[in-house]
Amino acid sequence: MGRNNALLLVLAIVTLAAFARLLPYTPRLLGYDTTAPTVASAPLVARAPVSLRSPSTIPSRLGERPLTLVAAGLLAELGLLGFILYSLARSSHVGTTFAALAGYRRNLAAILLVCTGVGFVAGVPEWTFPFIPWRMFSGAPAGEPVVDWVVGTTEDGRRVRIDLVSALAGLGHTRGREAVLDRIAAVVAADASQPASRRLELDNLLQAVARLHTRHTGVGLVRIGVTRHVMNAARPLTMSQLSLDPTWETQVRP
Amino acid sequence: MSSGARIQRGAVALAALRIWVFGLWTVKLFATPVGEIGLLPRAMFEPIGLLRLFPGSLMDVVLAQTFLDVARPILIGLCVAVALALPPYRVLSVTAALGLTLWQTLSRSVGVVNHPEVTLLLATYAIVIFPAADRLAPLRRRLYDASTYDAGVLVAALVVLLPYTASAGYRMAHHAWATLHSQIAPDLLLRQGFGNGVAWFAEVALTHPLVAAFINLGAVVTTLIEFAAPLAIVHRRLRWPIATFMVTFHVLMYLLIRVMFWETALLVPAVLLAVQMTECSEGTTQS
DSSP, X not given: OOHHXXXXXXXXXXXXXXXXXXXXXXXXXXXXXXXXXXXXXXXXOOOSOXXXXXGGGSOSSGGGSOHHHHHHHHHXXXXXXXXXXXXXXXXXXXXXHHHHOOSHHXXXXXXXXXXXXXXXXXXXXXXXXXXXXXXXXXXXOSSSOEEEEEEXXXXXXXXXXXXXXXXXXXXXXXXXXXXXXXXXXXXHTSOTTSOHHHHHHHHHHHHHHHHHHHHHHOOOEXXXXXXXXXXXXXXXXXXXGSOOOOSEEEEOOO | OOHHHHHHHHHHHHHHHHHHHHHHHHHHHHXXXXXXXXXXXXXXOOOOGGGGGSOHHHHHHHTSHHHHHHHHHHHHHHHHHHHTTOSSHHHHHHHHHHHHHHHHHHHTTTSOOOOTTHHHHHHHHHHHHTTTTSSSSSSOOOOOOHHHHHHHHHHHHHHHHHHHHHHHHHHHHHSHHHHHXXXXXXXXXXXXXXXXXXXXXXXXXXXXXXXXXXXXXXXXXXXXXXXXXXXXXXXXXXXXXXHHHHHHHHHHHHHHHSOOOHHHHHHHHHHHHHHHHHHHHHHHHHO
C-alpha cells in the first residue's frame, strides 16, 4: 500500500471515529441543547477547579472534566491509534497483501476493520456490540474502593461467602458477578428512600443466586445477604479481617 | 518455494486458525451452563446490540431455559462442523457466527458489556469472510491466490491485537497521570483482589512498598507494550517477545485478581504463528 493510500485509509478511520464519538454532543456543541448527552459519556460539566499544573485535580471521570481537556484527550487517543494503524498499513506485508486482494472479501474485510476501529473510539456497548470501546484498567474511581460480598447462611448456621463467578457461570466469565454486584451497589448503597421495587428486584436476584449456588455446590442456604466493606490502601486489611456479617439480608424462599 | 507451495502454506495457516477458533468456541460452550441464564430473573435482562431488534415476546422465548438447553448442543454441533469444515461449509460457518454473536449478546444483556470473548468473536468473523476450509478439511477445494489466505490471516491478527492498542491508547491519552502515579494498580488490587476473594497478593503489595513500586512500574511497561502489540504482526523481531509478554500478562492478571482473558491469551500466539507461516512463504518466494 502506498504512503498516500495508507494515510488516506487511516485518516478515513480516524475521522469517522471522531465524528461518531462527537455525534452525541453535537446539539450541545452547537448551543441548541444545554442538557447533558446520555450516550458515550457522562455530562460534560466541570464540578471542581481543574489545573494542568497539578494533574491530581483532574477528575478520573471524563464527564467531570472541562470540555477542552476531553477534546485534547480525544485528539491524543486518535493520534495514537492513527500512528499504529499507519505503521501497519505502511508495512510491505500488509500493503501488498491488501492491494492484491479483490472482490467482495476485500469489502467485507474493510467493513470489519473499520467497524472494529470506529468501535474502539466511539462504540456504544449497548448498541454496537461486538464493536465496542476497550477502556479497561483506565483511571481509578473517586473515593475509597468498596467491596461487596454476597454471603449466605447454611442450614447448619455457617456463614459462607458465595462465589458469584461459579454460581453465575451461565453468563460466562465474571459477567454474572459484575452484574449482581452492580445491582447491589445501586440498591444497598442507597438509603431508605430507595423505592421498594428496587429492593424487591434485589431480593429476587439474591433468591436466584441462592438457588444457583445450591445447584452448583449442593449446599442449601436459609438466608442470603450482602456484606459491604470500605477498603483503604493506606491501612489495608487482610481477608481474614473482613467480616461476613451481612449489611442486609433476606430469607431464602424454598 | 513455488507459487503453488506458497498458496498451500497460506491455505493451511488460515485453516489451522479456523480449527483453533472454532475449537475454542466448542470448549467454551461445553464449559458454560448456558441454560442457567433462563433461571435468572427476567428483570435482569435489557437487550443490547442485535437483540434490541427482537420483540419482547421473542426475548421471552430466547430466555426460556428449554430453548437455551436445546440451542447449546446445536451451537456446539455447528462449531464442531465448522472446525472440521464439513459441507455445506459456507452455510454452516455463517450460521455458527450468527449463533455465537447472539449467544454473546444475550449473555451481556445483563448490564455488563465486558470484553472476554470479543476478540474471539471478531476473529470468527475474519475466518467466515475468508476461505478457511480449503485445507485441513475432508474435501480438497480449489485454491485461490495467495493474497486471499494471507489477508484472512492478517485480518484475524489485526482484530485480535488492535484491541490492546485501543485499551492502552485510551489509558495513555486520558489517564496518563493516574497510570504514571500509581493510582490504578492499588485500586484494582483492592477492588478485584478482595472482591474476588484472592487478596493474598493485594495484601503483600499494599504492605511492602518495593512490591507496590514493582507493580506500578509493571502497569506502565504493560501499557507501552500493549500499545505496540499489533506491530508484532509486521516486525519479526518483536513478534515472539510481544506474544510471550502478552500471554504472561494474562496469566499474571488471573493469579493476582482472577481476571482472565484466556481466549485472547490463546489467540495471540496462534494468530502470530499463522502470520509467520504466511510471511515465511512470501519471503521464500521473493528469494
